[in-house]
Amino acid sequence: MKVDIVSPGIYTYGSLVLGGILKEKGHAVSITRKLESHGNATLLSLFSTLQLLDPKIIKFVASREDVYVGGPVGMCPEMVLGELDAKAVVIGEGEEIVSDLVMRGPEDLPGVAYKQDGKVIKTPPQPVVSLDHTVPLIPEDLSQQSVRGANIYIETHRGCLGNCTFCQVPRFFGRSIRSRSIENIVAEVQEMKRRGVRRVAVSGGTGSLFGYRSSINRDAFVEMLRSLSSILGKRNLSVPDMRVDLVDEEVLSAIRDYTIGWVFFGLETGSERILRAMRKGVSVKDNREAIQLAKSLGVRVGGSFIVGYPGESRQDFEETMDFAEEAMLDDVFVSIAEPIPGTPLASQTLAVPEDELCLYQEHCGDAKALRLSEAEARCFELMLHAESCKPVPRAITNDLYNTFLAEAKGQGRDIRRVIELLKKYREHV
Numbered sequence: 001m002k003v004d005i006v007s008p009g010i011y012t013y014g015s016l017v018l019g020g021i022l023k024e025k026g027h028a029v030s031i032t033r034k035l036e037s038h039g040n041a042t043l044l045s046l047f048s049t050l051q052l053l054d055p056k057i058i059k060f061v062a063s064r065e066d067v068y069v070g071g072p073v074g075m076c077p078e079m080v081l082g083e084l085d086a087k088a089v090v091i092g093e094g095e096e097i098v099s100d101l102v103m104r105g106p107e108d109l110p111g112v113a114y115k116q117d118g119k120v121i122k123t124p125p126q127p128v129v130s131l132d133h134t135v136p137l138i139p140e141d142l143s144q145q146s147v148r149g150a151n152i153y154i155e156t157h158r159g160c161l162g163n164c165t166f167c168q169v170p171r172f173f174g175r176s177i178r179s180r181s182i183e184n185i186v187a188e189v190q191e192m193k194r195r196g197v198r199r200v201a202v203s204g205g206t207g208s209l210f211g212y213r214s215s216i217n218r219d220a221f222v223e224m225l226r227s228l229s230s231i232l233g234k235r236n237l238s239v240p241d242m243r244v245d246l247v248d249e250e251v252l253s254a255i256r257d258y259t260i261g262w263v264f265f266g267l268e269t270g271s272e273r274i275l276r277a278m279r280k281g282v283s284v285k286d287n288r289e290a291i292q293l294a295k296s297l298g299v300r301v302g303g304s305f306i307v308g309y310p311g312e313s314r315q316d317f318e319e320t321m322d323f324a325e326e327a328m329l330d331d332v333f334v335s336i337a338e339p340i341p342g343t344p345l346a347s348q349t350l351a352v353p354e355d356e357l358c359l360y361q362e363h364c365g366d367a368k369a370l371r372l373s374e375a376e377a378r379c380f381e382l383m384l385h386a387e388s389c390k391p392v393p394r395a396i397t398n399d400l401y402n403t404f405l406a407e408a409k410g411q412g413r414d415i416r417r418v419i420e421l422l423k424k425y426r427e428h429v
């Protein structure tokens with residue numbers, strides 16, 4: 001059967017894996033980042049709620065009969081089937097069912113949703129038994145792709161011990177950790193390198209959970225990094241995303257010795273109160289100590305912050321500004337709290353009256369003339385501030401200022417659109 005995989009904008013790792021599985025099962029598979037398909041069936045990989053509102057994606061799905069949607073948007077299949085005229089949605093992990101799905105449709109399969117007589121039928125998902133899989137489908141131009149500097153983020157394990165209210169990972173993959181074998185990961189990276197891929201990042205929420213068995217498996221983590229580094233070279237390997245309470249000297253030393261030598265901590269806020277509200281499970285002190293430890297070992301530290309979380313006061317935000325100043329991070333990513341369907345933050349956001357969310361409040365402070373919402377103003381202020389607090393700050397040129405401003409405004413606009421969509425499917429998110 002001829003199956004086209006469409007992964008709009010970027011090749012997602014999940015779409016490459018499904019492509020490899022379909023190919024192994026004897027299907028003729030192609031993959032593209034463009035909205036085009038000529039196959040008997042189309043798998044559409046969507047990672048963001050906003051993609052459901054993209055008129056080009058809506059039109060593309062409407063133009064085809066056999067479009068199956070997969071990816072993180074499957075957390076709320078009612079929303080997907082309400083916005084897109086798709087034949088079915090994969091709920092959760094699709095490896096076990098993807099071949100049957102394209103061959104005979106969704107009926108009787110686990111982990112799918114589809115419409116029947118106007119009603120959405122859902123079947124409970126079944127987690128895959130083993131994460132080891134055949135070599136993914138590797139498109140010719142994967143080496144041209146850049147996602148935060150890497151050609152591709154590969155998956156070494158699934159699940160997270162954390163329970164952060166804003167994050168989809170524990171809801172999508174669960175809170176117990178399942179890991180691939182090192183041999184399976186190595187074979188994949190060797191093949192990617194042979195096909196021209198140079199820069200690989202290890203994803204999975206928190207890299208050091210690889211091989212976790214009731215405690216961090218440092219040996220497995222170090223061995224995995226050492227093996228991949230020997231294939232790619234340390235300059236081409238990164239393992240950016242880390243929880244501050246899942247690193248120690250051994251883990252950070254391995255990151256320094258076998259990768260580009262960066263970590264990216266999810267710091268989120270400088271407010272103890274908001275960290276608790278986010279159920280982050282760590283304190284500001286934990287954040288501070290992990291940053292210091294990483295720096296002392298020669299690891300460069302980036303951090304991500306979330307502003308505009310429901311209930312965040314100006315005082316909480318000032319504490320975040322102070323924390324960013326003290327931390328002197330090498331890189332910073334700031335985002336406005338996005339209520340992703342299926343997360344506690346989505347229900348929390350819907351439960352709060354709109355005028356209590358700072359995304360809908362007019363900013364009346366120093367940046368009043370910019371006509372931003374309070375959430376956008378905090379995002380913009382923190383980006384500017386963190387930039388000036390870097391160990392080697394860049395000059396805030398007009399271009400940089402305008403880039404930050406556009407980013408903050410764009411995030412605000414996009415998240416308000418997401419909230420409007422959530423309201424429409426209130427009982428399902």
Ligand code: SF4
Nearest residue numbers: 160162163164167205
């Ligand atoms: S630690 Fe990271 S991956 Fe885990 S739940 Fe929190 S944000 Fe998600």
